[in-house]
Amino acid sequence: MRLSLPLLALACLAPAALARTVRVHLDVSLGTLWSDGTPQVHSALVNGTSPGPALRFQLGDFILVNVTNSLEYANTTIHWHGLSMMLTPLVDGVPLVTQWPIAPNRWFEYGFKAEQVGTYWYHSHVGLQVMSAHGAFIIEDPDDPYADEYCQDVPLMVGDTFHRPQEKILAGLYGEPFQWIGTAKALTINGKMIGGVCNETEAAAQEVSCADRPADGPAEEQPHVIHLDYEQTARLRWIGAQALMYQTIGVMNHSMKLIAADGTYIKPMEISAVEIAGGQRYDTLLTGKSEDEVKTDGLSGCYFIRSESRWRESSAASAHLWTGLLAYPSCDIAKALSSLSAATSEKILSDAVPKFGWLTAEFEPLEGAKQEDTFPSDAEVTRRVYIDAQQIPAGPSGKGSRWANNGVVYAEESNALQNATTDTPYLIQIFKGEAEAPSYSRAMDPNQGPSGYDPVSKTWVAKAGEVIDIVIINNASATGHQVEVHPWHRHGDKHWTLASGPGIFSDAALAEARASGFKKPIARDTSVIYAGPGATINPGELLPSNSSGGWLVMRTKVQSADLGAFLLHCHIAPHSAMGMSMTWAMDVDELRTSQAMKAYSE
């Protein structure tokens, strides 16, 4: 018995960091998912599953990922969400921005260094494949300040399901009349939830039957179970891989310690549930109860994980779900699962009426932790760029719909559904010095329109060393007048969430928000723009078109090591596909003339 203690201590030690080269192979293919009981045919999978494998690396690893495209109908790419792509902008994985997309039966080799510790993820960046072609990407920290506190490390991919093939959803989004994806049929964790039943009508609409479900029970059918011993601590890495639904997630009768956001350590906060939007990550520590406490609770050691939608309401009870299970040694898992009915329409987690901004105004970096970047002061800001984001009518009939940033609609659809393309990616245009390539001088020409935008290449252009406050304005839709909640994700480097607020943006509103919160902004890669009056949460209070329901300021520093062509986009998959995305060209002149690029052109 005495031997077990030192053995346990050994198991908790982090492995010594060594410089390594690590090779991974990811294959993107098509398959049918049964996450919530109803099939979803033609789902893009990674290595045959969704989520794909959780990848783990050590800081300093050189990572080589060979991606093969086994999709029959579409191109693909893989994006490394949250990683800076320092000096490797060609492998950021965005079709026709950083690379030619990978055609069916072709492959692409991604190579980059693990430069940042924390919780990240990978996903396809073509069409709506991100909905299922994704997985965790974790870089372990040799100086993890919490290393002694936990023995178990659990990636939890937060998801949602829609019961229609991705290419049909995409065709509907681009259709006239425009057809919205609709609210999610279910919320999931690691591609699973509890008590799903097969909807025969929805299965038949996809030309399959509920009886086609594999009888041997694929892993997708069982909910995710976290096995926890009494008084032990698990690090839970919540990864916002959902296509649409903003969610709040809690473990019944347990609180958690929130320790990191998008790979940045923050001053710990005790929370009862984590609120997460698509693209975001939160790390929490969950400490197990004692055996006595578990007995007192009278739940046989089985504590369900609860996922509820926020900001986007659903009439279906399925928006509020039991999605996983925390099981102590005394838990009889089969019995617990069979005794639980999946859906209830009741909201039982905190903030049933969502609170603007959740806790983000209180986030501060963890003092003493080794963090990558320091917050640039107001004096360092070189300019401010305003982005008016709005849903607009589109197409000859006016019955289509797109999302526009300052009136510009990003278009990926021209290449997403084809098998090959002859267009040249922005980054290659820059390297070659082509006339149509992004141009800083055009972008800064006041006669060309809003500062920072190059209308010829349709890109926003910046220079190394600049610190730019990007002010996103959450305009009411020009079609339906509603205001939604959007997670804005910047590729290429993190930004600081300077502040956000409801209503119309002004310097006074910014000053007020910073006086009451956002004292020490944190660096992250996905910040939510919330919706104040007129949001979908209050459907009776619609704003007139062109009124703002909220604003967000993302402070961005263009670092000389992080140059390239990078997207800044909404991480709601259908919004991004509908054009809610911008290409930012970070120092095209430097890229064109630097030694590395000279080598490219020779």
Ligand SMILES: [Cu+2]
């Ligand atoms: Cu959006």
